Amino acid sequence: xxxxxxxxILQMIPVFLGVTxxxxxxxxxxxxxxxxxxxxxxxxxxxxxxxxxxxxxxxLNESVPVQYGYYISGILQGDLGRSxxxxxxxxxxxxxxxxxxxxxxxxxxxxxxxxxLLAGIISAVKQYSFWDVVVTLSTSILVSVPVFWLGMxxxxxxxxxxxxxxxGAFSLPMSGMGSPPDLVHLILPSITLASVSTAYVARIMRSxxxxxxxxxxxxxAMAKGLSERVVVFKHALKNALIPxxxxxxxxxxxxxxxxxxxxxxxSWPGVGxxxxxxxxxxxxxxxxxxxxxxxxxxxxxxLLVDISxxxxxxxxxxxxxxx
Amino acid sequence: xxxxxxxTDLKTHFHTRDGVVKAVDxxxxxxxxxxxxxIVGESGSGKSVTALSLMRLIADPPGKIAGGRILFRxxxxxxxxxxxxxxxxxxxxxxIFQDPMTSLNPVFRVGYQIAEALRLHKGMDRKAANARAVExxxxxxxxxxxxxxxxxxxxxxxxxxxRGMIAMALACDPxxxxxxxxxxxxxxxxxxxxxxxxxxxxxxxGAAIIMITHDLGVVADMANDVMVMYAGRQVEYGTTDDVYYxxxxxxxxxxxxxxxxxxxxxxxxLCPINGQPPSLIDIPSGCAFHPRCPxxxxxxxxxxxxxxxxxxxxxxxxxxxxxxxxxxxxxxxSADMEVE
Numbered sequence: 001x002x003x004x005x006x007x008x009i010l011q012m013i014p015v016f017l018g019v020t021x022x023x024x025x026x027x028x029x030x031x032x033x034x035x036x037x038x039x040x041x042x043x044x045x046x047x048x049x050x051x052x053x054x055x056x057x058x059x060l061n062e063s064v065p066v067q068y069g070y071y072i073s074g075i076l077q078g079d080l081g082r083s084x085x086x087x088x089x090x091x092x093x094x095x096x097x098x099x100x101x102x103x104x105x106x107x108x109x110x111x112x113x114x115x116x117l118l119a120g121i122i123s124a125v126k127q128y129s130f131w132d133v134v135v136t137l138s139t140s141i142l143v144s145v146p147v148f149w150l151g152m153x154x155x156x157x158x159x160x161x162x163x164x165x166x167x168g169a170f171s172l173p174m175s176g177m178g179s180p181p182d183l184v185h186l187i188l189p190s191i192t193l194a195s196v197s198t199a200y201v202a203r204i205m206r207s208x209x210x211x212x213x214x215x216x217x218x219x220x221a222m223a224k225g226l227s228e229r230v231v232v233f234k235h236a237l238k239n240a241l242i243p244x245x246x247x248x249x250x251x252x253x254x255x256x257x258x259x260x261x262x263x264x265x266x267s268w269p270g271v272g273x274x275x276x277x278x279x280x281x282x283x284x285x286x287x288x289x290x291x292x293x294x295x296x297x298x299x300x301x302x303l304l305v306d307i308s309x310x311x312x313x314x315x316x317x318x319x320x321x322x323x
Numbered sequence: 324x325x326x327x328x329x330x331t332d333l334k335t336h337f338h339t340r341d342g343v344v345k346a347v348d349x350x351x352x353x354x355x356x357x358x359x360x361x362i363v364g365e366s367g368s369g370k371s372v373t374a375l376s377l378m379r380l381i382a383d384p385p386g387k388i389a390g391g392r393i394l395f396r397x398x399x400x401x402x403x404x405x406x407x408x409x410x411x412x413x414x415x416x417x418x419i420f421q422d423p424m425t426s427l428n429p430v431f432r433v434g435y436q437i438a439e440a441l442r443l444h445k446g447m448d449r450k451a452a453n454a455r456a457v458e459x460x461x462x463x464x465x466x467x468x469x470x471x472x473x474x475x476x477x478x479x480x481x482x483x484x485x486r487g488m489i490a491m492a493l494a495c496d497p498x499x500x501x502x503x504x505x506x507x508x509x510x511x512x513x514x515x516x517x518x519x520x521x522x523x524x525x526x527x528x529g530a531a532i533i534m535i536t537h538d539l540g541v542v543a544d545m546a547n548d549v550m551v552m553y554a555g556r557q558v559e560y561g562t563t564d565d566v567y568y569x570x571x572x573x574x575x576x577x578x579x580x581x582x583x584x585x586x587x588x589x590x591x592x593l594c595p596i597n598g599q600p601p602s603l604i605d606i607p608s609g610c611a612f613h614p615r616c617p618x619x620x621x622x623x624x625x626x627x628x629x630x631x632x633x634x635x636x637x638x639x640x641x642x643x644x645x646x647x648x649x650x651x652x653x654x655x656x657s658a659d660m661e662v663e
């Protein structure tokens with residue numbers, strides 16, 4: 001088990017280097033439009049002396065591999081550079097935004113788990129029933145609806161229309177996040193963020209559950225005299241959950257990295273929106289730093305998922321050994 | 324000895340898009356305490372469905388027990404409430420299945436899966452049930468049982484898993500053990516071990532066994548009675564000696580002739596039954612076996628032969644059974660025959 005974890009961590013190194021290498025290409029002059037020195041200088045007049053000074057400061061006069069070395073050693077020391085637009089370090093900015101992203105991600109995951117699992121289980125247990133049709137249809141629609149559009153529809157309905165109909169008595173906040181622990185602001189963005197994944201969770205849960213219920217060991221359990229409830233919720237569910245947990249785990253990794261669309265639509269002050277704003281302003285240290293952090297988070301959460309997978313499934317835990 | 328299980332005219336039908344599949348169509352037999360009945364037939368003859376029907380384990384829909392009576396200790400299983408039938412399953416009537424590789428739940432420990440029935444039916448607490456589970460594993464010949472009980476099924480070999488299944492089925496000391504081709508998925512060397520184990524366990528617990536198999540050789544040493552099934556119906560029913568030494572039905576002759584023999588066979592080469600078992604949606608008219616039967620006459624194509632008692636306790640569903648000149652010795656090898 002420990003050996004397995006260690007091997008998985010080693011495998012993360014080339015991935016990390018690859019991602020940083022691609023990101024670093026953003027800094028190579030001529031590869032992307034715009035002169036980095038000009039960007040740093042901004043509105044000031046760019047004299048040759050100032051240019052030389054800036055190139056010196058940012059190691060831009062060095063060769064590309066040396067620049068990459070500076071960059072990696074910076075990352076390893078927690079230094080992601082300084083924002084070109086704000087007078088703060090990128091690390092500071094991201095640390096500031098990350099808790100908001102985590103807050104949104106966790107509540108979206110909760111929506112996924114509660115609604116997705118329940119819908120999937122009901123749908124499978126009552127196959128071909130009215131509820132199964134409702135779940136199957138609505139998940140098909142949800143997976144194909146663009147997230148930002150769903151967000152806007154929810155804003156329009158719960159933020160504006162309901163307010164009009166109830167004469168201002170009821171509405172849900174449609175932007176910003178309030179001040180924690182204000183949960184009302186979380187409702188619309190977390191539903192929006194969770195929508196597609198919830199639909200996927202419900203579908204995977206349904207198909208896995210149906211598959212598990214067709215297995216021979218279910219017949220064995222029935223032949224033992226167990227009630228249908230025990231057979232479904234113990235023998236079938238534990239088998240069916242394994243792939244679902246993997247999906248949810250991987251999705252948690254993705255959500256922790258910030259949701260650019262949802263955060264932008266709801267003006268949610270998270271990492272995703274920060275990256276989006278930085279792209280618009282060509283604030284490349286923030287973009288690069290943001291993406292590096294997102295990649296690290298995703299890799300770390302995936303590692304946790306793989307470990308939990310082994311805990312859930314004894315066949316993986318013991319590597320299928322027969323003495 | 325009184326009859327433990329009395330099945331009369333059992334009919335199990337499946338309603339599919341293509342029509343009604345009469346998987347079991349009017350089967351009757353009885354089983355006495357501590358006896359062994361073998362149900363023999365090719366794939367698709369309705370053996371397994373018969374077994375599952377006894378425990379009411381047929382998925383409904385599409386399956387439905389359309390008629391008949393199953394008396395277990397004079398109580399009709401088909402009229403029991405769900406709760407009553409559940410208290411029977413695993414406790415009084417237990418079952419082991421064909422494929423031990425898939426019949427155990429991969430995510431629960433073997434010992435736990437055995438203990439589950441004990442806790443349910445015998446009201447044992449976790450500790451007592453686990454102790455009994457280990458005892459059962461020892462009984463079925465699993466070495467080092469206390470630690471193997473904590474293993475998961477994938478850590479067991481095929482033969483060990485089937486031993487585990489037998490331990491699970493016998494844990495509650497059932498009156499009837501239904502074994503649905505328990506050796507088909509196993510290595511030949513292991514097959515004999517498992518059969519021996521079943522005989523040994525039967526002597527120890529006194530359970531009656533319903534042994535489902537397509538291998539007549541398997542049942543020769545074990546069974547008291549044999550029921551031969553074809554296309555959902557029984558074609559021959561009698562004691563093992565009757566069916567082996569004085570078989571009445573051409574299908575049984577075919578089954579016996581298709582057994583590989585190592586002594587000198589008077590017919591020489593292996594003699595398989597030609598053709599395929601019929602689709603149960605489209606059962607041939609008259610006698611379902613007539614397209615493959617070397618004796619088929621006009622009456623076989625039109626009239627369904629009833630199961631008749633030809634000699635005491637030995638019945639056959641063939642129009643010609645009982646006629647003195649109609650014996651196995653005159654049967655040509657059906658492999659040489661053109662199938663209609």
